[in-house]
Amino acid sequence: MVQSMGRVGCALDNAAAEAFDSTLKVEFVHRHRFTTRAEARIKVATWIADFYNTSRRHSANDGLAPITFERQMAEARRASTAQLRAEVA
Template identity: 80%
Template sequence: MDNAVAEAFNSTLKVEFVHRQHFRTRAEARIKVSTWIADFYNTTRRHSANDGLAPIPFEHRMAQARTASTAQVRAEVA
């Protein structure tokens, strides 16, 4: 099984966050890493797989494209 995605994520986590921090306890590390993932990586950080957009703007773009596509198909069928 290919785990390249997991390895890429772990590398990003270490380079962009963990190596820039000092954690006093494991509990503190867990909380700060979880917060970084939820508040930054999943919402704000630009992703090359999303044409360089952060996930939220990418999802908005995709929703608009779906809406436009659906409207075009309905117009063609009518």
């Protein structure tokens, strides 16, 4: 991992990226040993695609996994659209 830096004096430039980097390191990288950089790249990418983006609960999603949150949002949009159509008709 390589630390990234934002502009001098602006701590919030990379807040989201830094928070993700911290989560990745604490929850995955520091708990595993990798024999090569290629292995590390593959395993980190797999963790992100198969766990972080699908199953891991996120505080930004009210503690829901991204897939669950997206399904609820889609259902809420469908219900809202149906209600608007019913009101117009």
